[in-house]
Structures are given as C-alpha cells and as structure tokens.
Amino acid sequence: MQLTVEFGGGLELLCDSVKIHSVNVDVPNGEEKLTMGDFLMWVSKNLIKERPEMFIKGDTVRPGVLVLVNDCDWELTGQLETTLEEQDVVVFISTLHGG
Amino acid sequence: MDTGEKLRRGGGRLCCICNDRRAALKRPKTLQQICRECFYAVFEEEIHQVIIKNQLFKPGERIAIGASGGKDSTVLAYVLSELNKRYSYGLDLFLLSIDEGITGYRDDSLETVKRNELQYGLPLKIISYKDLYGWTMDEIVKMIGLKNNCTFCGVFRRQALDRGAALLKVDKVATGHNADDIAETVLLNILRGDIARLSRCTSITTGEDGPIPRCKPFKYTYEKEIVMYAYFKKLDYFSTECIYSPNAYRGFAREFIKDLERIRPRAILDIIKSGEDFRISTSTKMPEQGTCERCGYISSQKWCKACVLLEGLNRGMPKLGIGRTRGMSSDQMKNPKPTGAAKNIESKQCGSLDF
Ligand SMILES: [Zn+2]
Ligand SMILES: [Zn+2]
Ligand SMILES: [Zn+2]
Numbered sequence: 001m002q003l004t005v006e007f008g009g010g011l012e013l014l015c016d017s018v019k020i021h022s023v024n025v026d027v028p029n030g031e032e033k034l035t036m037g038d039f040l041m042w043v044s045k046n047l048i049k050e051r052p053e054m055f056i057k058g059d060t061v062r063p064g065v066l067v068l069v070n071d072c073d074w075e076l077t078g079q080l081e082t083t084l085e086e087q088d089v090v091v092f093i094s095t096l097h098g099g
Numbered sequence: 100m101d102t103g104e105k106l107r108r109g110g111g112r113l114c115c116i117c118n119d120r121r122a123a124l125k126r127p128k129t130l131q132q133i134c135r136e137c138f139y140a141v142f143e144e145e146i147h148q149v150i151i152k153n154q155l156f157k158p159g160e161r162i163a164i165g166a167s168g169g170k171d172s173t174v175l176a177y178v179l180s181e182l183n184k185r186y187s188y189g190l191d192l193f194l195l196s197i198d199e200g201i202t203g204y205r206d207d208s209l210e211t212v213k214r215n216e217l218q219y220g221l222p223l224k225i226i227s228y229k230d231l232y233g234w235t236m237d238e239i240v241k242m243i244g245l246k247n248n249c250t251f252c253g254v255f256r257r258q259a260l261d262r263g264a265a266l267l268k269v270d271k272v273a274t275g276h277n278a279d280d281i282a283e284t285v286l287l288n289i290l291r292g293d294i295a296r297l298s299r300c301t302s303i304t305t306g307e308d309g310p311i312p313r314c315k316p317f318k319y320t321y322e323k324e325i326v327m328y329a330y331f332k333k334l335d336y337f338s339t340e341c342i343y344s345p346n347a348y349r350g351f352a353r354e355f356i357k358d359l360e361r362i363r364p365r366a367i368l369d370i371i372k373s374g375e376d377f378r379i380s381t382s383t384k385m386p387e388q389g390t391c392e393r394c395g396y397i398s399s400q401k402w403c404k405a406c407v408l409l410e411g412l413n414r415g416m417p418k419l420g421i422g423r424t425r426g427m428s429s430d431q432m433k434n435p436k437p438t439g440a441a442k443n444i445e446s447k448q449c450g451s452l453d454f
Contacts, residue, residue, distance in 0.1 A: 068330075071331075073123060073327070091330075095170075096353065
C-alpha cells in the first residue's frame with residue numbers, strides 16, 4: 001500500500017532530517033486492513049533512525065506528538081484503530097520542540 | 100461507498116459548531132469536534148477575549164512580541180497582528196529577537212524570524228549577546244562546558260529582552276508562553292516549594308514593577324491547538340532543539356503534564372487554576388528592587404546577576420554566581436558564599452527560547 005508520511009515539529013531530526021517519505025507498506029498477514037497501530041510500529045522500525053523514545057511510548061506515540069490522517073486529527077478517527085487506505089497521508093508533529 | 104468513503108475520515112462526523120463541514124480536530128479544552136474554519140474562529144476569539152478581559156493592552160501602546168522563530172511566538176505574532184487589525188486595538192507591534200550566538204541553531208531560527216518580519220509586516224529588532232555582553236553562547240559554553248550554560252542563557256536572555264524592549268521604546272513585551280508551559284512552571288514551583296513564585300508564575304501580566312511589563316496572551320491556549328493552528332495555516336516556524344538544553348528535570352515535568360493531558364485534557368487548566376488559588380499569605384517576601392551599580396539594570400543586590408556572571412567569565416572564573424545564589428554584592432564577590440536562595444525557573448528551558 002502506497003502511503004505518504006510527513007514529520008514535523010522537529011521529529012524529522014529522528015530520520016535524517018527528511019520530512020516527507022513515500023512508503024510502501026504491506027497489510028500484516030492474516031489481517032484485512034492496515035491500522036495506525038500496525039503502521040506506527042512499521043514507522044518506528046523502518047523510518048526512525050535515532051532516539052525512538054522521542055516518537056514512541058509504549059504501543060502509541062509519545063504524549064505531545066500530534067497525529068493527522070489525511071489532515072484530520074487522529075483523535076477523531078479512532079487513534080490506533082484508524083484504518084489506512086491507499087494514498088493516505090499520515091502526519092506526525094512534535095509539540096515538544098522549541099517555543 | 101462514495102459518500103461513505105468521503106466521510107470515512109473523522110468517522111464522518113460533522114463539526115459540532117457549524118454542523119456543516121467535516122470535523123478536523125478534537126479540542127483538548129472542550130473535547131468538541133470542530134472543522135478548520137470554526138477552529139480558527141474560536142481559537143482567535145478566545146485569545147481576543149483573554150486580551151480584553153485582562154486588559155492586556157491599551158490603545159496606542161507599542162508592543163514587542165518576543166520572537167524566537169518557534170511555534171508559540173510565530174503563532175502569537177500572526178494572531179496578534181490579525182486581532183490588532185480586526186478589532187482595531189490601535190497597537191504598534193514589533194518583533195524582538197535575541198541572538199545568543201548559537202551556531203546552527205539561533206542563526207537558523209533567526210532566518211525564520213526575518214521571514215516572519217516580511218510575512219506579517221512587523222518591524223524586527225535583533226539584540227545579540229555578543230553586542231550586549233561581549234560573549235556569544237558558543238564562547239560561553241566553550242569556557243564553562245555544558246553543565247551550567249542554562250543559567251547564563253536564562254539570566255542573559257531576560258536582561259537582553261528588557262534592553263531590546265527599551266531600545267524599541269515599547270510599553271510591554273508579549274511572550275508566547277502557553278497553557279502547557281504555565282502548568283509546567285506551576286508544577287516545578289510546587290516541587291521546589293517556591294510559594295512566592297508559584298502565585299506569580301500564573302499571573303498573565305508580570306513585571307509591572309520592573310522596567311517593562313510582560314504579558315502572556317496564550318496563558319489559556321493549549322499547545323496542541325497552537326501547533327494545529329500553525330499546521331493548518333501553514334505558518335513558517337522553526338523547530339529544532341537547542342543544542343545546549345540539557346534540562347532533564349523540566350523535561351520530566353513536561354512529560355508528566357502531557358501524560359495527564361492524555362488521560363484528562365482539562366488537567367492543564369486545572370493545574371493553572373490551582374497555581375492561581377495558591378495565594379497563601381506567607382512571610383516570603385520578594386527582595387526589594389534596586390538597581391545594579393554596574394550596569395543600571397534592576398537588581399536586589401549591588402550587582403545584577405548578569406554582571407556577576409559576566410565578571411566570572413571575564414576573570415576566567417565562570418563558576419562565580421552559578422547555582423544556589425541569587426546575585427551577590429561586590430563584597431560577597433571577593434568571597435563568594437552561597438545563600439541558598441532558589442534560582443528563577445520562570446523562563447522556559449534554554450532550548451525553547453521563548454523567554
Ligand atoms: Zn465548523
Ligand atoms: Zn541554556
Ligand atoms: Zn548589572
């Protein structure tokens with residue numbers, strides 16, 4: 001599945017300062033859909049190069065990291081349960097850097 | 100699948116204010132689901148109400164916005180210039196930035212402020228540590244290492260901002276401190292039992308007895324909304340960590356607040372409220388203000404803290420004045436004795452540079 005990931009608010013520093021990534025992610029075996037929960041694990045494994053604790057805490061994003069799926073706050077779409085589709089755009093923004 | 104598909108995001112939920120457009124975010128303060136347009140409207144209107152209710156500005160005043168190039172001050176500059184036009188506040192707005200001399204950090208963020216100057220049409224004044232003190236932060240860190248640099252940063256920045264404000268002849272400085280910042284400071288003041296600062300740190304206007312008052316129009320504005328606003332409006336801000344910001348203690352307090360917010364978003368406003376309500380009458384008196392014999396800046400001691408620190412740097416004894424002291428008289432200078440007073444933690448950590 002083709003997805004676009006965008007990092008902002010300083011999170012891009014965790015992945016070689018690249019803000020926008022075009023990625024291809026498979027739906028996990030035995031599942032019908034790719035959820036944000038699956039995708040977060042994929043991102044932290046494949047895109048985050050350093051200090052993963054700035055991005056992930058437990059099984060979700062670190063508090064203070066905002067997530068938008070197709071420019072909609074993921075708190076409205078079910079957070080980890082949000083399902084992703086072809087061409088979706090996922091944005092992660094840290095609120096913790098800088099004033 | 101077509102309409103259903105379009106409405107899939109946001110669970111197909113409509114904005115609870117206009118009932119027309121698709122919701123784009125959940126407000127932490129109210130848990131309302133609202134669309135972008137309604138979000139812009141309520142976000143700006145709330146700040147306007149805070150300004151009016153607390154009489155932060157008077158018509159004809161000159162106001163400097165402490166501009167770091169970061170999210171808070173960038174959004175503040177944008178929103179204040181919008182509100183100033185929309186509601187005819189009659190303010191002359193300026194951007195005031197401090198150049199600490201941190202290569203690869205401050206020079207980059209100053210580029211952002213220079214773009215903001217053009218984008219928002221606000222005149223910009225940059226004050227540098229090098230000009231004011233003869234030292235850049237890079238040079239200071241080279242001398243003292245990474246351990247105490249935030250003491251220098253904090254003391255020097257506070258004074259630099261006042262000097263810049265005096266040069267601009269402004270009546271007041273507005274800073275981008277948001278609700279999360281204030282909740283964090285309340286918590287830190289509780290942790291260190293600093294009752295005097297606890298009640299003061301929640302004041303929306305401070306320093307009315309000092310050279311130039313400061314105010315915080317974002318006192319009740321959540322960081323999440325500031326970042327969402329900047330993102331949706333595509334405002335140009337800078338978000339790299341300061342390379343000299345090792346304040347782990349403050350970092351933990353911040354994380355704790357974010358954890359609380361996740362469970363109960365109102366926690367941030369509640370913490371501010373408790374800070375406000377802690378108006379315990381104690382014998383804790385803030386020291387009387389005089390002026391520094393050396394540079395004329397306000398000081399409760401013979402020399403202001405910046406002069407003490409500078410003296411240490413210039414004499415090659417940078418440890419002078421660091422840590423548990425609150426400024427020293429020149430007698431004490433010869434024979435420094437710690438007084439056990441707490442140092443100021445009202446400003447944000449060095450890295451965020453929001454004064
Ligand atoms: Zn609406
Ligand atoms: Zn610092
Ligand atoms: Zn002085």
